Amino acid sequence: MSTINYSEKIPNNVNLGEDRTLQRALEGWQPNFINWWDDVGPEGSTNHEVYLRTAVSVDPQGWAQFGHVKMRDYRWGIFLNPGDANREIHFGDHKGEKAWQDVPGEHRANLRRIIVTQGDTEPASVEQQRHLGLTAPSMYDLRNLFQINVEEGRHLWAMVYLLHKHFGRDGREEAEALLQRTSGDANNPRILGAFNEKTPDWLAFFMFTYFTDRDGKFQLAALAESAFDPLARTTKFMLTEEAHHMFVGESGVSRVLARTAQVMNELKTDDPLKVRAAGAIDLGTIQRYLNFHYSVTIDLFGADQSSNAAIFYSSGLKGRYEEGKRGDDHVLKGQTYKVLEVKDGQLVEKDVPMLNALNEVLRDDFIKDSVAGVGRWNKVLEKAGIPTRLTVPHKAFNRQIGALAGIKMSPEGRVVNEVEWAAKRDEWLPSAEDFAFVASLMGRVVEPGKFAGWISPPVMGINRQPVDFEYVRFG
């Protein structure tokens, strides 16, 4: 049944009370989680009452309940989508067999690695965003940041539950380690590169939630196909929450663009210095931020060719995005896929076995999805009569992972030498001066209905509330 039991210490819809050992283990982990939240969660937010969305069940009627709560009291817990006793594995070598309710021994190490890697990203982004509350451009945006933070916290819970329930002592140790690594810590960093980068300002936050949370969407969607049923059910529900994170990013950048376009039209100028002087973010800076976040995020999909990706797919651990909607044989043996490589200083396409290229398949799905949203950003500029358009850089631009790592390439996809790269770097990626300028705009605006000068108000409020609703009550 999908109703969540809130009367227990750890809200859940997995009958936790019937598994005393597991319940005790999770209740032992809980204080460490709260300590982690207090130490590196949103700064200075302890007494705020935030208009948060909480799930009371995982069906549509109950999963979005709104009310003012203190984030520390947010009902973190374990919510899985309803199961289907007859669910079958629908891809890979086990296609047609019953989905697994327990971890098969031969896949234990790989599943653990997948869950730990996914789990590690959740607290990492909370750490990356912990100072942003101090420079929120509005109360509405502050609430959205906090909603994302508590949901990332809940996603950590979701992964920790799987580790505790299905991986015994190793799982418990991994769950502890998730709270010990810290984003950007030189001695004990988070597992993936993008999650050790700083999120220094709100433009970076919007780009991060647009691009990097979208990587989360694609990874979760691939895991929602998994033959390991508890993982599939957990990630399916996480996807519902992830949608809000991408909304914050997409609408955030849209509103920055709307404000910039408005200033450009008012001043009848496209001179970035004049736009900056008027307190808005020039389009060149926005494009450079986009280039950075896009290139860092597509690295998260891993190497273009990976025997691990093939193993994960064939053994049923991780499917493709929208696996069920694809018309092929869902086994993929003997099929090929085109990937890029560098030959004699130029990019060329080559065919490789599809199974080994599944990271690239997922990356290409992500790229298609991201580009569509950039198109919607361009509509904001088009409607305002501004001729400039944003673009996503070439897939090989600024890559650090896979066959394209280390190639010097312009955003348009032209191979360049070290000299040109050094000369143009600050045209293509945010410079120290860009960061300093954006940081200079970051003042705190938290009066209901008021917005910082570099961003437009949203079209509508949250949960049918007005834009000037008191989304955060400061205790």
Place this chain on the structure above:
Amino acid sequence: MDMAVEAGVIKQHLIDPEICIRCNTCEATCPVNAITHDDNNYVVRADICNGCMACISPCPTGSIDNWRTMPLVRAYSIEEQFTWESLPAELSTEELEAAGVSAEAAGDAAAAVPAQTQAQAQAAVESVEPVFNSAQYGATVPPWSAAHAYTNLFAPKAPTTATVVGNFNCTEAGFDSETHHIVLDFGVVPFPVLEGQSIGIIAPGVDAIGKRHHARQYSVASPRNGERPGYNNVSLTVKRVTEDHQGDPVRGVCSNYVCDLKVGDTVQVVGPFGTSFLMPNHPRSHIVMICTGTGSAPMRAMTEWRRRLRKSGKFEGGKLMLFFGARTQQELPYFGPLQSLPKDFIDINLAFSRTPGQPKRYVQDLMRERAADLAALLKDGASHFYVCGLKSMEEGVVLALRDVATEAGLDWDTVGAALKREGRLHLETY
């Protein structure tokens, strides 16, 4: 429950392509697969959407919450919607009248558009005027003393079969809007339902594009222990619309199929659905029921359960109050049986909007007349309020509750928030 189609006018459910982020949540959520997409837009099929609102709260952007009053024959096709870059404006009164839609019918449908749509029209300014939004007071949790509801035991891919054991017209015969009382028996298949839940029925055959029909939802009108006590059966209240104001036939696929069922026929059933619109079990809890038309189904279920409890001596004086609206007395489902309920058991208030020679009266008018009693109930933490029927009445009803509370010296924000938090105000409108 079928979406109301009156006078060939619908409130068409649309998605705003300018705000939508194409996250797929709505499509994944829709219980009847009314939502689809191409590379450009997410769109809603007007012929399938039943206005169940399941997609509304999961949408992160609010883009899902848009409605347009449209002549049925001119409803926007999904092909049109795929090409949109922004939402079309509402049709003007002249355009609607040119399509044969009376101003009154259009007004009825427009009044049914959720309040926030008007809010959107004036959004994107620094200070938005707050708009009264009735939906925000609707609870998503059941009362604390509600029984545990089972849901989704049978999915559309694997429905169960029920046998028709009763079907009769529960309105006066000869009216175009006849309403049927259908009884379905599940035999030995477990299909536990509670008052306030609904079930889905899949009509046989295929639709215009050759796809299997989608399930239509109907509220259960019988108590938890069966339409006939101790039997594994449920009853439904289903209205058929046979013609529109021009006398042209309008056929709701599923409602006509259900109304035409014969005893002994079998039907494909999915569900049950619903985890919050549930009645309190506490013997001193009060229930205020406000409904129109087939929205009376859950109210009949709750009333009947209370009646049976009272008969067996398991009740301690919780009050029952009913506000029931219909166009005329003849079209009011269960009018006869209602008259025979004891006055000390249930306080019945009937409102008729189309009785010839009488002024129009709506349920909210009656509520204001009964302000003194309602105020006492609003002050009592044991009172539970249930609203079911046409979307157009929801706002008026909640506004009436607000005004009753305010006039009685209560702070509506406090009362409304408590009603929602404690699962004591439930809105189910369509």
